[in-house]
Amino acid sequence: MSTTPAADRAGAVKAVTRNRLFWPAAVLAVLLVANLAFTPDFFAVRLQGGHLYGSLIDILHFGAPLILVSLGMTLVIATGGIDLSVGSTVAIAGALACLHISESTDPGGLGTVLTALGIALGAAVLLGAVNGLLVARAGVQPIIATLILMVAGRGVAQLITDGQIITVTSDPYKLIGGGYWLTVPFAVLLAAAVVLAAVLLTRSTALGLLLESVGGNPVASRLVGIRATRLIALVYVFSALCAALAGLMVSSNVSAADGNNAGLWIELDAILAVVLGGTSLNGGRFSIGGTVLGALIIQTLATTVYTIGVPPETTLVFKAFVVIAVCLVQSPVFRAKLAARGSRVRRTTDRPYVAAPTDREVGA
Amino acid sequence: MNVHALTARLRGQIPLLVTAVLLVSMFGVGSVQYDGFFSGQVVLNLLIDNAFLLVVAVGMTFVVLTGGIDLSVGAVVALSTMVSAWLVERHGWPPLLVIPLVLLMGTAGGWLMGWIIHVFEIQPFIVTLAGMFLARGLCYTISIESISITDPQYTAMAQTRIPLGSLFVSPSALIALLVVAAGFVVLHHTRLGRNVYALGGSEQSALLMGLPVQRTRTTVYAISGFCSALGGVLLTFYMLSGYGLHAVGLELDAIAAVVIGGTLLTGGSGYLLGTLLGVLVLGLIQTVISFQGTLSSWWTRIVIGALLFVFIVLQRLITGRRR
């Protein structure tokens, strides 16, 4: 069987566009290129004083906390859940770490900083476990279970900082969010390491498969003997850990903990990043690579809006349309309607494949 | 059988009873602890200070009763304050034109969200999240800064005190109570209201019983949009300004009030008067904390979170046993 080169090329194009990462990557590329119009040296990266500088580096640097939070959110969403409490966790983690360092006699000591990290991450495990138990054990809807911590967590963070902004001067701590290592911002390396670890954790163990199974069809998953309770509790703990790391980064970058504003609305950006990355809010298949792209899109958008001089707050308007557009594209009903309209107009037999609702009952 | 039915009926009201007891005991403890706490004016101030929250929570009650959620309310409140201030101050429109316009805007926005939720079967929280982004974003396209209002009609609304014997209330508080009354009548005494409960009880059943499910759902979000806009108008009276950062996190307070008021977050069960109690509990927490003086404001959040936890677990126990 032989095919023409043209058909081959068409097939190759199709294969590329069908790839799950194609659309988020394309959007990111368009956004980046669009920036050239406003900032001709947008892609320039220069080395200065042993540190890399440039818009691209900034996007990675400032996007690192969002990437982390979105990463945890991805696994939660894969199980069909949602975690609204990550913003509060960001604030609590930063507050705990900064409090410990500021009260220490040796704020610059490595031991102090490591203890601070331990405290923050330990607290995150606790918070994640509360969410996980409420969802997996008590069977509370995820959006509601995590709403509790979303509300109370901010108060707890302010309680820890006593309503103040705790500033710290600690070089080891500063490294996490604001420092450089091998010319690259340490935060970028840390985020990359965690993302890599998550990919390894989910894809070279069976965790990813089992999570997708639980999110994709909980009933069938029970019947093949998957222990969903533990897995679900686990992802909420992981999500909290990611959020805590992000919290450490944010507070380290500004050398201060602000219980009120740290991580404010980051849960919404994280959900958006996950959805942009092609993971469905209904659970099932997830894509960590897609999520990273989604987070970078959001960060690039923020950078773009900032550089073209529009008030940064108006990014919200863009986000609104993006959320609706992505959700519509993911909605089987919308796709079915679109396909029906398309075929009515075109009157062709060549109908695109539409994921039809699978629960249609026939006969009986 | 009758005993069974009676216990079932009582069980549904446990959260409401708990809230009522909580409210009375909080007020009791406050009266014993603090001088000047035990006064009618403290109670009336609860209404005056929380009038806009009450109105928003009424709309949220409708939505939650259908099993949905509306995260856009805080943002719609802010947008309403912003549009009001902008049109009145920057463009000199008369308040009597601006207020209906703002209300219409909120209603239409809510209706649109409800329509998208229903027709495309997208989860309510994500659609209203988009609504929230949009409304907040639109605030900033009007102005980044706060716009203060000097219009005499607005200042009159802000300063008017309606005497009640030796006490007083604000017009906003009366409007809020009026909204509660209207909401109560609609919810408990009209077909629309009963359809809301039916939809929350079982959408599938509602559909098969031939109830207008789509109309009910869009109407519910439209009501929430209207209430948010009205809440925005009341907040404009209260703050005399329009600002994109007004009412940040209000959606959480409204949801908390609804839950503490005994409405099931899964829909189908709850009372509007419960929401009134819920708002009063939230207000009372703040009052107690301000009377205490040594407690900081963030304790409000923590206490609300703890209450939410207790009530959600309580709900879970109740509905879990029913099954």
Next chain:
Amino acid sequence: MRQQPVLEVRGIRKEFPGVVALDGVDFRLFPGEVHALMGENGAGKSTLIKVLTGVHRADGGEVLLAGRPVRIGGPLEAQQAGISTVYQEVNLCPNLSVAENIFIGREPRRFGLVDWAAMRRRAAELVRELDLDVDVSAPLGSCSIAVQQLVAIVRAVAVSAKVLILDEPTSSLDRDEVQRLFAVMRRLRDQGVAILFVSHFLDQIYEICDRTTVLRNGRLEGEYLTAELDRMELVSRMIGAELAGLDQLGGGKRRERTAPAGPAFLQADGLTRRGAVEPYELDIRPGEVIGLAGLLGSGRTEAARLLFGADRSDGGTLRIDGAVTALRGPRDAIARGIAFCSENRKTEGLIGDLTVRENIVLALQASRGWTRPLSRTAQDAYALRWIRALDIRPGNPEAPVRNLSGGNQQKVLLARWLITDPKLLILDEPTRGIDVGAKAEIQKLVAGLAEDGMAVLFISAELEEVLRLSHRVGVLRDHRMVARLDNDGELTPEHVMATIASGAHP
């Protein structure tokens, strides 16, 4: 001479992608009769009811109400036209009161507001008319399922229904509750209401129904006066004789089926679950195929689910390898070497998003836990081996499983369990809705597995198939196991049908 039918369906046709659910079906319903609609899985009963209630729109044919053609656009229009339906899962709102459930959508109003007093009064009257003792202001959820069914009927009647469709209302009711329901049905029938009754209980059909219409594979099999319809005839009409592919196992005659000797792998003693299956006895030896025969809803699936821990039993004992075992869930059963292929492939079997490979390794992976992953090489080897062994098409292990045909999906499920090397394989309707070729392959596979020493519990609505494969056959009827028959070469489908029909082995 009979009067005009109140409801008539002529040549109705309904297609779903890939399936013709109704193919030119005629159906008549007269006022003042109770009419049974019978058929097995895929016969088209639900589809017909959904067409009548406007949930589905027919692709062809017409529906006549009192002689006039009508278009029913939805449940509301159906109700307005006088067709009301009561479903198996009560489709009312448990959070509302009994009175509201009866009247919602048509509440009596005064000055535009709901007149609660009048509603309660009229609801109480309606309830009393049917001799029911129900507190109409109680929330519906506090009533028993039986009472909820009756309330649903009261609601249907209150809409002044001319046609009342009862879709399996009795499946979870006990004897007394059924009698209560029948009393109400008789009263309504005497008032001239036409009742369409769907039930899987043969006794109930003979007790209450005047006429019976049988559907099979989307076609009309016949309309009969129930009193003149022999039970045996009814069962054979429903099951039919699927002769296609009969000879594919070779020789035309089924092979010698001598039951292997030795101790039982699994033994159920009075195992039961309320509302699902009455206490039953069953034992399965390694290398043995036990067939479970019975009509849809006879309790055959329910019986099997108890053996897998998919549902918890509330009585009786289960022995596995001689030891009394309480299964807390499927995980327990899997750990003891039991595998279960559900009849609902899409909802209880496959993870549609995942690939063929992932679906195949899922059960094995789940039993290993997430920390001990199967290597990708091992996964590919498993997938490819079973894709080849079972001829799964397309043969691409990375194809999303939702795009496969029913037969290939079934093979994926089989592969999933076979790689766990189970000692007992429970197959619930493994050949339903798949083409003849795939069906024969699966049968051959099952026979081979048993020869290699696996115990198999084989559930199927097709008696030929059950008899061809099984050493012994358990017959279920109305949630009871009424007979356990040795498949000694003498046993014929007619014997089994007779047992299903009469409740005893003749």
